[in-house]
Amino acid sequence: MLPLPQVRPEDIKGFANVIARLAELMSLAAFLPVVFRGRMSFTAARTRTAALKAAEAAEQRKTDQKAAGNKDDKDDAVAEEQEAPVQGAPTGIFCLLLCLASEVLRGRGLFVPAASGSKDSPVLVVVDKLKTVGQKLQKRHSDILEKSILERVSLAFAEVLKTQQVFETIHSLVMICVAVAALLNAAVSLGLPAIGQIFAGKRQASSSRAPLLFAVLSVVPVAIFGYGHFANLLKALRSVPQLPALCDALQHALRVAAVVVADADGTPAGFAMFQAASLLTRISSEVASGRLAEAIAPIRAKQDFWSLLDNSTATHGLISLLGTLWLAFGHLRRHSALLAGMALLSIAASPVTLALGWPEASKLLGLPTNEAHPERGLLRFTSVLYAGTAAATLLSGGTVGMLSVMLVLQLVARIHGTEAFASLFSYAGPWPLPAQQERLCAARSFLLACLAAGGGCMRDLAFVDRAPPAVGRGVLARAAKYWLTWAMFSATGAAGNEPQGARKAGAFCHSTPPVLMQRRASLTNRTAGNSTASEEMGWTNSTRADRALVQLEEAFQSAVRWNRWTPGPIGRGWVAMLLTRSSWTNSSLVDEVRRIHASSYFASSPAVFLILLAALGIVLSVCLAVYCRSEQRFGPSQKPDPAPSEVLQRVKSSRSGPPPSLLTSPVGSPSYRKASSGDTTIPRTRWLSPSLVVPSGMELVFAVSELVSAEKQQLAFHIVDLQGQPLSRVVVDEFGSRCGIFLHSLDERPLAWVRTAPLYEKRGGLPQICWPSGEAYGTIAKEDPLPNKRYVLRDASGQRLFTFNGNFQEKAVNVVNANGRLVCDTERCAAPTGNAPYFQVRVAPGVDAGLILCGLLAIDKLRRT
Incomplete structure (x- = not known):
């Protein structure tokens, strides 16, 4: 028998901080599918x-x-x-609002201006940390330049996120940006269709838009009141002595409430998995730190378990446990793989597992280890992983994700003042190495082009109603204009001198502006004959910087007169066209470039690397947004529903001849041929399952198991083809909060469901056929007093859609529409798989097969009950 490994309490305690970060990492990863699916809904809504x-x-x-x-x-x-x-919102509007409120309470220091001379503000702490890390990396530039790009990124993020306070501040900022992006996507995806229907003359409001309207009506008055009385509210809150503890307790309660109110049907299963694992990992961090044991010890001694509610640490653990149970039973019970993944994540992040397994895992991964403090390596690894997850989550939101980041950063900068952030770039340092000066000069030129054009480019990036070519021209125009401008200034120097360092960097910058030089020379020769440009402009005693300024200004003023098709080096006409697309005036542009170049904003500092990363994120978001703009199909959550052959049946095409007749149809083939032209009694806008509507010239054939009985059930079975291959999934769950029969695709996407609760709540109750959102589509009722005679399906307004008649006991049923045309028939068939009895269903072209299937299942339940 192998001896169990020994784990010391101090080893476990050292991992408490890392486990807490792993919990925050999982909570952030939970929003990755939410933001991505919301972005696809936004694309579909446009x-x-x-x-x-x-x-x-x-x-x-x-x-x-x-x-x-x-x-x-x-x-x-x-x-x-x-x-x-x-x-709309995959998790629901209220879930996102509660998540945003929770993160605002956590990062409340971001929205409270610091007192004069105070250094306690979280924003100032983060800025000071970035400056410290920048100076530290600057001293090690020779070692850093020898590392790969990934190693440099890992080192930068690990150093920045090493301090716990800095990590918590950045995490709150990232989570607020993610919540804002999800809310913006949800608001647009729900609002644009409603506005489009209003302008199209359809005044009736859908119940799916009601949560959005209620949320707006609830939040807007509160936001207006808070904005108008911000100073008074701030003073009142500061006067509360126990405000921090109250905010921490309320923040955790709001987070758990958010996962409880999440939509059971639309919430991605990955969101539930990561949130449940995060809550369990949070409990593990309390166990590792010893705070949970200290909180429970007095309660166990007194045997008064009701006093648990008076202890904040114990209350947090109890709320986390309840939230985990809700997610496990309410969202993950049908996803066994994700439920197992949640358990594995929580076990992997437990204190004992990390204390025993991380030293060995770090050796296998080739990571640097510290035998005395192995948690430091895991802390560095977690910081890098967190940075990658944050970037992936924000970029998955596309343009709206980047806009939310800039919106939140602008709000924080407005509260704390731009001086706090400008100081991050206020220090200068020596040029690292002569061999790197050319590269740094090019990087600075590109950075100023992106950042100086940021204000104008943001208007171009928000292209909800713009075409991609127009956006590309606007961005390219601003970037080219500012790049050429900065290249000239870098070549001449701010005061007419060469830049710091060797002539190698200056040579690179001198290679950029010949376009403007040649254009100026041609303009001068055209107007003054053989006189030179310097004699005409009085450049005898001026510096090179002054000459460059005058030359640049004159070139911009003359750009509108350039011929677009004039031949010349690299297309001078195209450069002129780009330069004239800017919204800045000529004089303000020159003054702005002079001011920026005179400052030390772009002095040598590691902050340039962070700006490069931000610029790269903007470029990637533009590419993703242009790709989504050019898509003609919906994304994963709003992708066009699969062809009927992929959902219910291998379709038998009959385009070469007349549609096949239903073999068991007592009505005859003429009725079937009339039905093949489509069920015109139901408008396309009122189809229950658009993906299951049979195309023209085809028929759908599938088999259904006879497993529905009178009593309440909890089971699942597949809709199969005649060869036994699964095509879709039916879940009968009449013990949960939503008592009914649910129709899902094979990838667990809800298609429709039948609410059977009225059958058990009162005598004579009727089952309701509903959309996946829960909105009632119609009801099934037996209208003939004779048994097994006729059932009628009516929509919400009472209009008859289909009539089911025949021998329901023997499954010999015909379905006709309101015009009396045959659209479907059923008959018993041999079992494609297993021993349970099956009946075959044949659906005519132009008919919603999902609605027919829900009607048959509802009739089975109603008839037996």
């Missing part, structure tokens, strides 16, 4: 109005062509594709 108009136009053309005896299958398929529903 084209929602156009899709509705296109669908109406296609419907009109379809009607006209039918009257003429023609068919247009292509328009029908396009209309079906464009009618995919648009979701």
